[in-house]
Amino acid sequence: MQRIGFLVYPGFQMMSLAAASAFEFANLALKLTNYEVCIVSGSGGPVMSSLGTAIHTEAMGTQRFDTLLIAGAVGVPEVDASVIDIIRAAPSTSRRVAAICTGAFLLAQAGLLDGRRATTHWMLARQLKQQYGAVTVEEDRIFIIDGDIWTSAGMSAGVDLALAMVERDLGSEVARTVAQHLVVYHRRTGGQSQFSALLELEPKSDRIQNALTYARSHLRSALTVEELAAAAHLSPRQFSRAFTAETGQSPAKAVEQLRVEAARLMMEQTQHRIEIIAREVGFADRERMRRAFLRSFGQSPQAMRRHALGQHANAMDNDMSRVA
Template sequence: MHRIGYLLSDGFQVMAIATQSVFECANLVSGSPFYAMETYSVDGGEVRSSLGMNVGTLPTPAPGRSRVDTWIVAGVVDPLAVGASPAALAFLRRASGRARRVAGICTGGFVLAEAGLLDGRRATTHWLFARDMQQRFPAVHVEDDRIFIVDGPIWTSAGMTAGLDLALAMVERDLGAEVARSVAHKLVMHQRRSGGQSQHSEMLALAPKSDRIQNALDYARRNLSHALTVEQLAEAVHLSPRQFSRVFTAETGQSPARAVEGLRLEAARLMIEQSTHPLDVIARETGFRDRRHMREAFMRGFGVPPQAVRREVRAAG
């Protein structure tokens, strides 16, 4: 049995303990109680969440008496306002040497950084606090645009729902890809996001104000393998090309051409991370003229070529 200990502190975000559903479902899918979960705090007793909900906890075990295989540290709403207690930091330093892995969900990564567990390692956190983490902990290699990162026995995730992706990746590591896929299906998770995937969605970033422009973006995403000229997009939402370009730019802050390239990049990156298709096929399926055109777009958008993204995914696996 693999024991998972959740370390909470006052003001923790409840989304952290929502990840327990992933492990619970993994037990159901695998047909055996592979995971056992317990919730801890330094002193034990009730701990109050950021929403005011109280959760009962066990006191952290004494040195040498912990049977926990994976420690998961919950984040708080503002990690800059209140740091972790010295007792919590001391405990994590001891526990990290005995546990199989230690994870920080969202801003829980700040606690791992304060404990020195991220020194010299790659890590991520909620994008809103990534720059602060890098400034406060210069020995950490912060990557602010990742869903989650695994560096040896240390796991860190971005904010909120990214913790579910991290937990699902643990299930895949422990029980295999088929169990992880079944868990994602039972939890109605739209897709299993790999750690290398961006925290940001191009569709969310554009955030159009009208249904017409939203419909144009939906049309573009469904037809990325086609040319997608301004005339086509305008016709799809019953506007003249000139009026469409003006409204689109006013609502999204981008030209239609630039927005479509962003959607192509997002789709191509997802295919690279989650499939074994050759890059030529991915370029064609996502509407780039050819592999070279896709590479140029990747360099503009991500600063790295498609091959580097694929290598990173394979290394993480």
Template sequence: MLTIGFVVFDDFQVMGMAALSAFEMANLVLGRPAYRVHVLSEQGGPVRNSLGFAIDTAAFGEDFFDTTVTIGSLRVKPSTPGLLAYLRDAAVASRRVAGICTGAYVLAEAGLLDGRRATTHWNHARNLQRLYPAVKVEEDRIFSVDGNVWTSAGMTAGIDLAMALVEDDFGAEVAKAVARKLVVYLRRPGGQSQFSALLDLEPRSDRVRRALVHAKENLRDELSVEELAAAANLSPRQFSRLFRQETGQTPAKAVEHLRLEAARVMMEEGRHPMDVIARETGFADRERMRRAFLRAYGQPPQMIRRAVEAGRASALE
């Protein structure tokens, strides 16, 4: 059985606890107690979270765990010497250590991220880099792995990190089954942006939102203005005017952003040739996709794929 030590401290961010569900569901999928979770704190006993209620914890002891995970807090503050000492020992004794959201600050404060790649919530990433210049902060990743140290972005990204840990232990099929039980997208790749194209567009009306969802679900199609207008139950002229008013973009530009996001996800998965990615995301051919990547990111898709592969190889070293 694999043991998970889940480290909390006063005012820890309650959403981080959601990551525990991935290990619970893995036990159900596997039909046996594959994981045992222990919630820990420096002193033990009740520890209050960001919503003000407390959970019971066990005190740090001499025992360590296969994986030690630290949750962050909404307001970053200095850690106690006892917490930092425990994490330094855990980094040696545990197979993996991880930080969810601003838990990366705690790992950095303990010196565990020096010279390593790491990520955190986008709103805290630049401050993390300023405070700990020895850390190679990747500020727009869902999660990051460098050796035996794992870090994730904020909020729901902790679930992505936990499912990645499950996949690391028991393979992709188990992780898929866990994702289905959690009713979440199968583990977003670590390098996927913390920002969603749909969230960036932020349409106000249900009609425009409905058209965007239709586009995202049918990227292989041509997705003309007429088709999107029909999904919104508007005339093409009404739709184009309303779309620009609400998003600041033309429908064509918004569709391109959705296609770029989907193409990057497929590149992160690492299983598909460029021709297949271009076809499945509606670019039709590699050259059209290449031009879109140059406009959006200033580099061709091949360079992005090479960076992903290099990061994956580094994580395995």
């Protein structure tokens, strides 16, 4: 039996606990108790969530868990030093330690992310990067596994992370069954970009916003720095410096992500050949688009299209069975 500990603290976000359902339904799928889930805190007793509802917890004490999952909060969590001590010691007693959403800040505070790759909610990813320079923050990932440390993006991504744990422990068939029970339409892989991570860049100046708007409307163009700078009414050097300062990305990286997102939508919503899609969104050829997809999603365009087609077929089968 594998013991799963959910570590909560005052102000934790209740949705973090949704990830526990993946372990519950894995037990149901197997018809045996493979996972034992326990909600713990530093001192035990009732712990108030950000919702204003308290949840009963057991004291962490000397308990040992196969997996320790740290809950996230609405903002950057603030906890007692004793909780950080618990997290810092966790790798010595647990096979894997994970954080959901902003729980990554607690892992970083405990020093467990130093020299590692990690992710968190896209709205706070830049802050994590600024506060903890030893952490390689990848803000466009759903979840990241770096050795025995796991981190996920926003709260719902905690379910993706838990499903990945189930798959790692029990295999893809069990994970697929759990996803169906949870009515998760698309069990996302860790490499997929966070929704709206790019579209919500929110640059401070109208000039940079104008350049982004221009880029979205002219994906088939070359979209050189000179072209974007002209749309922003800045010199190329001024534009590059301002763009990176305001968005945290280079113009070339942002343009590539716009093209990748547009291509992904076209693959999901049309039957166009990949060569045509590559041309329509501004990639010179399908090979360049393939490399961009691997960088952004960890999958090739062909693999993503096959998966989308499979999901569509499953949805059609489910609809037909309900009609029958």
